[in-house]
Amino acid sequence: MRKTPRQQRSREMVNRLLDATAATLAERGLDHTTTNHIAERAGVSIGSLYQYFPDKNALVEALLERMAEEASARFRYRAERADFSQMDLRSVASLAIAYGMQRMSADPVVRELVQNWNRIPIRKLLDPLERFFLVMAQPYFLHRYRDYPVQNLEAKLYVLINAVLFTVIHFHEQENPVIRQDQLIQTLTDMIVGLLEAPQPASPNG
Amino acid sequence: MRKTPRQQRSREMVNRLLDATAATLAERGLDHTTTNHIAERAGVSIGSLYQYFPDKNALVEALLERMAEEASARFRYRAERADFSQMDLRSVASLAIAYGMQRMSADPVVRELVQNWNRIPIRKLLDPLERFFLVMAQPYFLHRYRDYPVQNLEAKLYVLINAVLFTVIHFHEQENPVIRQDQLIQTLTDMIVGLLEAPQPASPNG
Amino acid sequence: MRKTPRQQRSREMVNRLLDATAATLAERGLDHTTTNHIAERAGVSIGSLYQYFPDKNALVEALLERMAEEASARFRYRAERADFSQMDLRSVASLAIAYGMQRMSADPVVRELVQNWNRIPIRKLLDPLERFFLVMAQPYFLHRYRDYPVQNLEAKLYVLINAVLFTVIHFHEQENPVIRQDQLIQTLTDMIVGLLEAPQPASPNG
Amino acid sequence: MRKTPRQQRSREMVNRLLDATAATLAERGLDHTTTNHIAERAGVSIGSLYQYFPDKNALVEALLERMAEEASARFRYRAERADFSQMDLRSVASLAIAYGMQRMSADPVVRELVQNWNRIPIRKLLDPLERFFLVMAQPYFLHRYRDYPVQNLEAKLYVLINAVLFTVIHFHEQENPVIRQDQLIQTLTDMIVGLLEAPQPASPNG
DNA sequence: CATGAATGAGTATTCATTCAT
DNA sequence: AATGAATGAATACTCATTCAT
Numbered sequence: 001m002r003k004t005p006r007q008q009r010s011r012e013m014v015n016r017l018l019d020a021t022a023a024t025l026a027e028r029g030l031d032h033t034t035t036n037h038i039a040e041r042a043g044v045s046i047g048s049l050y051q052y053f054p055d056k057n058a059l060v061e062a063l064l065e066r067m068a069e070e071a072s073a074r075f076r077y078r079a080e081r082a083d084f085s086q087m088d089l090r091s092v093a094s095l096a097i098a099y100g101m102q103r104m105s106a107d108p109v110v111r112e113l114v115q116n117w118n119r120i121p122i123r124k125l126l127d128p129l130e131r132f133f134l135v136m137a138q139p140y141f142l143h144r145y146r147d148y149p150v151q152n153l154e155a156k157l158y159v160l161i162n163a164v165l166f167t168v169i170h171f172h173e174q175e176n177p178v179i180r181q182d183q184l185i186q187t188l189t190d191m192i193v194g195l196l197e198a199p200q201p202a203s204p205n206g
Numbered sequence: 207m208r209k210t211p212r213q214q215r216s217r218e219m220v221n222r223l224l225d226a227t228a229a230t231l232a233e234r235g236l237d238h239t240t241t242n243h244i245a246e247r248a249g250v251s252i253g254s255l256y257q258y259f260p261d262k263n264a265l266v267e268a269l270l271e272r273m274a275e276e277a278s279a280r281f282r283y284r285a286e287r288a289d290f291s292q293m294d295l296r297s298v299a300s301l302a303i304a305y306g307m308q309r310m311s312a313d314p315v316v317r318e319l320v321q322n323w324n325r326i327p328i329r330k331l332l333d334p335l336e337r338f339f340l341v342m343a344q345p346y347f348l349h350r351y352r353d354y355p356v357q358n359l360e361a362k363l364y365v366l367i368n369a370v371l372f373t374v375i376h377f378h379e380q381e382n383p384v385i386r387q388d389q390l391i392q393t394l395t396d397m398i399v400g401l402l403e404a405p406q407p408a409s410p411n412g
Numbered sequence: 413m414r415k416t417p418r419q420q421r422s423r424e425m426v427n428r429l430l431d432a433t434a435a436t437l438a439e440r441g442l443d444h445t446t447t448n449h450i451a452e453r454a455g456v457s458i459g460s461l462y463q464y465f466p467d468k469n470a471l472v473e474a475l476l477e478r479m480a481e482e483a484s485a486r487f488r489y490r491a492e493r494a495d496f497s498q499m500d501l502r503s504v505a506s507l508a509i510a511y512g513m514q515r516m517s518a519d520p521v522v523r524e525l526v527q528n529w530n531r532i533p534i535r536k537l538l539d540p541l542e543r544f545f546l547v548m549a550q551p552y553f554l555h556r557y558r559d560y561p562v563q564n565l566e567a568k569l570y571v572l573i574n575a576v577l578f579t580v581i582h583f584h585e586q587e588n589p590v591i592r593q594d595q596l597i598q599t600l601t602d603m604i605v606g607l608l609e610a611p612q613p614a615s616p617n618g
Numbered sequence: 619m620r621k622t623p624r625q626q627r628s629r630e631m632v633n634r635l636l637d638a639t640a641a642t643l644a645e646r647g648l649d650h651t652t653t654n655h656i657a658e659r660a661g662v663s664i665g666s667l668y669q670y671f672p673d674k675n676a677l678v679e680a681l682l683e684r685m686a687e688e689a690s691a692r693f694r695y696r697a698e699r700a701d702f703s704q705m706d707l708r709s710v711a712s713l714a715i716a717y718g719m720q721r722m723s724a725d726p727v728v729r730e731l732v733q734n735w736n737r738i739p740i741r742k743l744l745d746p747l748e749r750f751f752l753v754m755a756q757p758y759f760l761h762r763y764r765d766y767p768v769q770n771l772e773a774k775l776y777v778l779i780n781a782v783l784f785t786v787i788h789f790h791e792q793e794n795p796v797i798r799q800d801q802l803i804q805t806l807t808d809m810i811v812g813l814l815e816a817p818q819p820a821s822p823n824g
Numbered sequence: 825c826a827t828g829a830a831t832g833a834g835t836a837t838t839c840a841t842t843c844a845t
Numbered sequence: 846a847a848t849g850a851a852t853g854a855a856t857a858c859t860c861a862t863t864c865a866t
Contacts, residue, residue: 031325034860036828045827046862056861118321118379119237130384155389159397162376163369170368173324183361187401191365194400195393219850240835251852256837443737446839448849457848458841468840530733530791531649567801571809574788575781582780585736595773599813603777606812607805627829652856663831668858831863835856842852 014052014062016042021063026108030116035059060120064113068128075132093192097185101168114169130161156195164188220258220268222248227269232314236322241265266326270319274334277309281335285342298346299398303391307374320375336367362401370394426464426474428454433475438520442528447471469532476525476536483515483537484544491548504552505604509597513580526581542573568607576600632670634660636681643681644726648734653677678738682731686746689721693750711810715803719786732787748779774813782806 020042024033035056039046053059078099087095104110113120171177171184179187226248230239241262245252259265284305293301310316319326340363347359377383377390385393432454436445447468451458465471490511499507516522525532546569553565583589583596591599638660642651653674657667671677696717705713722728731738759771789795789802797805 035862036860039828047827047864048825050862051825115324117376123380152389152393155385155393156396158383158385159373159390159393162373163397166372166376167365167368170323170372177364179361179364183358184365187358187361187365190362191369191397191401195397216850241837242835252837253839253852254850257850262836447841448839451849459843459848460846462841463846527736529788535792564801564805567797567805568808570795570797571785571802571805574785575809578784578788579777579780582735582784586741589776591773591776595770596777599770599773599777602774603781603809603813607809631829653858654856664858665831665860666829669829674857827864827866829863829865831861832859834859837857838853838855840852840854842850843848844850845848 010052013044013048017044017049017052017059018063018066020044021059022067022109025060025063025112030060030112030119057120060113061124063109064121064124065128067110067113068125071125072128072132089197090189090193094185094189097164097168097188100164101172101181101185104168104172111169111172114165115173126161126165130157133157133161160192160195163191216258219250219254223250223255223258223265224269224272226250227265228315231266231269231318235318236266236325263326266319267330269315270327270330273316273319274331277331278334278338280309281338281342295346295403296395296399300391300395303370303374303394306370307378307387307391310374310378317375317378320371321379332367332371336363339363339367366398366401369397422464425456425460429456429461429464429471430475430478432456433471434479434521437472437475437524441524442472442531472525472532473536475521476533477540479522479525480537480540484540487541487544487548501552501609502601502605506597506601509576509580509600512576513584513593513597516580516584523581523584526577527585538573538577542570545569545573572604572607575603628670631662631666632680634662635667635670635677636684638662639677639681640727643678643730647730648678648737675738678731679742681727682739682742685728685731686743689743690746690750707815708807708811712803712807715782715786715806718782719790719799719803722786722790729787729790732783733791744779744783748775751775751779778810778813781809 017038020038021033024037024041028037035049036046038059039049042049049059053062082095113125114122167188168184171179171181177184223244226244227239230243230247234243241255242252244265245255248255255265259268288301319331320328322328343363373394374390377385377387383390429450432450433445436449436453440449447461448458450471451461454461461471465474494507516526525537526534528534546566549569579600580596583591583593589596635656638656639651642655642659646655653667654664656677657664660667667677671680700713731743732740734740755775785806786802789797789799795802
């Protein structure tokens, strides 16, 4: 069969281009990232780039998807190590936020992309994460469900993910934030716990 | 006096240009808004535009400032009508979010600008609002302080404002959001109340 | 009579504009000197400027003429003090060049203008000087004529004036000239003397 | 080999652009020469122009270099034909000036460039010429050195090249020069001979 | 399949000059 | 006469995309 090696080459090429996209994005920012830069960085002709991706947007989209997969894998790995089900919500939330913030400082690509969320199909990155968290959180909530049933779990997770994510990004972007990082984490944790654990007999939604 | 009519003309021109900026922004998005578009839309020569604003950025900045002023005025007006101090937190929050979302749907300029928060001096718009909310909320919290003292009010408001704002914006941007608008408002309200009203004896932050 | 004060006012205005032109020229260079700059510097509206000068070029031209007059006056003054007729050609030439170079270093306007000789009617400045030198030199050569008749005096002066002038200007412009200033003056002096004093029996030109 | 035709194409393009630059320069003058004009004249898209030259300045600079090379080649060719070492200084100088003036009348590009010498890296053009003349003149001066040693040869050549060059250019530029062309050549020749051949026992320069 | 030369619409900004007030 | 707001053609340079080789 001829197909396998070809597919493999193709895959390599795609990965190389995606790596180059990420690197260029981190280095120059979305605004100053050009397809020619990406091709050059990938050590590939611009023509070849367009053989694998129809346009610049597709490139970013694919990168987003790959990052989502990687992030899911990373989270899964961590989740397997640490037995979250044994921890209380507060600890889990606090840990997750701290971990996320560290990831964000470490990965300029994530920052660059999320900063420009409106110009890219950011859901490609966020949706998998949201789904993943939902799945991850399932056992926890199932376990507590009888005592503290959480209504509207989907809406709550949606809100929390967005809220935490963009607040953290915005915080990161500010030169002189009005609050400290530990205050931010603490308050975000409080917010999460407040929404998920507090008894809400008054909420008639849904 | 010669000065008044001239200043007035100048003011009119500035306003016309700002209106044109807003309209073009709403129509074409920040990326495809050019100074020539703005001038044309304002019915003014490009040269005149540059007589009033040194560059494109100044135009956006001025628009941001004008919007912040307008928004503050609008909020103040509403705050004076409705006696928030008589309402409970849940009602106030719910009303404010609903009002904000309605404003946001109604005003594509706000959307366009906030979407591009990272590429514009968005704080020009947000800072006054943040300050305004703080001032507005002051009497309410002062009033309840004895019964339900709120620790870390500053950090909490910072988090809530950012969280609510960007979640709402993101929600707006999505074509097929996974939750309904009423769910969003309800959940955000829950989140606000959860953070502000819940007893937090465990929070040892500074 | 009404005319005198008006003419005087006009003259003042012209001078003010010319001063402003010179100052702006020295500060920003011909390329970045705009009529609006000049008007502003003169404390006059741009409209008034165009009442006195039909266009930008006329402004420069008039400045050139005024400078030529001033330079002539200065030279005449110096010539009256120092009795050139008592000095030998070498001394006169050497002195004149040194003086000219000092003037040139001291006056950025002169430099800026002469640098742009091709884009302005530089003859407005050079012609009077040429004529002046010719007149100044006349008595000297007349005086020596019997002993050392100089053939083709006009052509020689033409050549020397241009040669010296532009060599000096070019020298001034260079950041790292290949020769020193004293060498330049010495060589130019040699050149002048060589052309004017050497016996030229072989020159059969008309 | 793939390289040769590509390099050749590239070279052709560069030459085409340089030709277009020269033509446009001659036609419109440096001030009114735009990169778009050049590209259009070269029958090439503006994008292509910028693929070969980073900016307008680089274009002019490259043209200057090419012209210097061409001029050197031409001079060398002529020098090989005519055995200058057999001619006296007067004849060589006279011939060189006449030849240079003819070249200058024939080549408006040279004129345009030298006229704008202060706005372009004119040394790119002059330095090679200066060096060339020095080399060319070497045998002559070597030959005469024992009998008539020329002091300060470098300074003298510097002065003469500048003096002759700009006087000729200026002469060319004038609509009604006060002297005739043959007088100019004659006088310049006298000047050169006067400076180089006359005994200068009085020159104490370093 | 790969290449990379070629494309050209698009963008922010400047400045001499006019003319209604 | 004086003003200065308004004009708009002009300019250098970018970058996503195509297509002949």
